[in-house]
Amino acid sequence: MKIAIIGTGNLGSAVAKGLIKNKTFSSLYLSDKNTGAVQQFNKEPYVTITNKNTEAVEASDILIFALQPRHIESVLKEVAPSITKEHVVLSVAAGYAISKIEAIIGQDKNIIRVMPNTAISIGKSMTCLAANTSGEKKIDMAQDIFNQLGTTMVIPEEHIQAATVICASGIAFWMRLIRATTQGAIQLGFEAHEAHKLAVQTCYGSASLLIESGNHPEQEIDRVTTPSGCTIEGLNEMEHQGLSSSLIKGLVASFEKINHLKQ
Numbered sequence: 001m002k003i004a005i006i007g008t009g010n011l012g013s014a015v016a017k018g019l020i021k022n023k024t025f026s027s028l029y030l031s032d033k034n035t036g037a038v039q040q041f042n043k044e045p046y047v048t049i050t051n052k053n054t055e056a057v058e059a060s061d062i063l064i065f066a067l068q069p070r071h072i073e074s075v076l077k078e079v080a081p082s083i084t085k086e087h088v089v090l091s092v093a094a095g096y097a098i099s100k101i102e103a104i105i106g107q108d109k110n111i112i113r114v115m116p117n118t119a120i121s122i123g124k125s126m127t128c129l130a131a132n133t134s135g136e137k138k139i140d141m142a143q144d145i146f147n148q149l150g151t152t153m154v155i156p157e158e159h160i161q162a163a164t165v166i167c168a169s170g171i172a173f174w175m176r177l178i179r180a181t182t183q184g185a186i187q188l189g190f191e192a193h194e195a196h197k198l199a200v201q202t203c204y205g206s207a208s209l210l211i212e213s214g215n216h217p218e219q220e221i222d223r224v225t226t227p228s229g230c231t232i233e234g235l236n237e238m239e240h241q242g243l244s245s246s247l248i249k250g251l252v253a254s255f256e257k258i259n260h261l262k263q
């Protein structure tokens, strides 16, 4: 597979890191007007770093556009003459609809919106994908790429914005919950580095329990909450203070924002 990543900032460089770790390409072009974030890969075999977007497109079959919504339009217009029906065009631009991409490069092109998160750099992304009609026949191939970089789910495009909030922004939300746990642990007497380790490993254990058992979170909560014990005391206080409610309100606020992002 000949892959190009156009835009190698936070997300594009994370995708590059994951692909290079798995070595799942015959060539990888990394194109950006500022290639600083990927210079670390300049000695990797079969990797070309360039600031010529068209050169990257013409040398590749699979094109991953990892640009901000305000930049993607001009870059798509720049490379559109070089995009053929054989290319698979993947876009991670949040809030940028397939119809907008089709309007620039043509409805007959294989277009897939992809919403990964930054855990893609360590092969642990939750990545959602949605294709246009032409792109549907390429969705398995796109899934194969992203399955090597985590877990995937094919969803209708109308759910991509919600998936962005839950999975892409979700990394930030979970980080803040972990950070809050460390602050609590420090207040209870642990050193900062100890608090961090306790919080991260407990978070990892919680997610792993659900992944490996397939259980509902409440089943696992029931195992921990001794009657009249300290866990239910803390959990109920968190709920009195609005834990679930504030999380849900935050997700909805994030969703409303993404639906009103200027594109």
Ligand SMILES: NC(=O)C1=CN([C@@H]2O[C@H](COP(=O)(O)OP(=O)(O)OC[C@H]3O[C@@H](n4cnc5c(N)ncnc54)[C@H](O)[C@@H]3O)[C@@H](O)[C@H]2O)C=CC1
Pocket (backbone or CB within 6 Å): 006, 007, 008, 009, 010, 011, 012, 031, 032, 033, 034, 053, 066, 067, 068, 069, 071, 075, 092, 093, 094, 095, 115, 116, 117, 118, 168, 169
């Ligand atoms: N950061 C995240 O966790 C996630 C981001 N996204 C989406 O991915 C996209 C990229 O986000 P980030 O990587 O955070 O942005 P970023 O700003 O870090 O990276 C964008 C890159 O595009 C480059 N660029 C701008 N104009 C260019 C041009 N004309 N030619 C070549 N390169 C150009 C910039 O130099 C920059 O390196 C956004 O649309 C965002 O909504 C999606 C999922 C998760």
Ligand SMILES: O=C(O)[C@@H]1CCC=N1
Pocket (backbone or CB within 6 Å): 094, 164, 168, 169
């Ligand atoms: O915050 C944002 O707008 C982008 C989309 C998801 C992650 N970063």
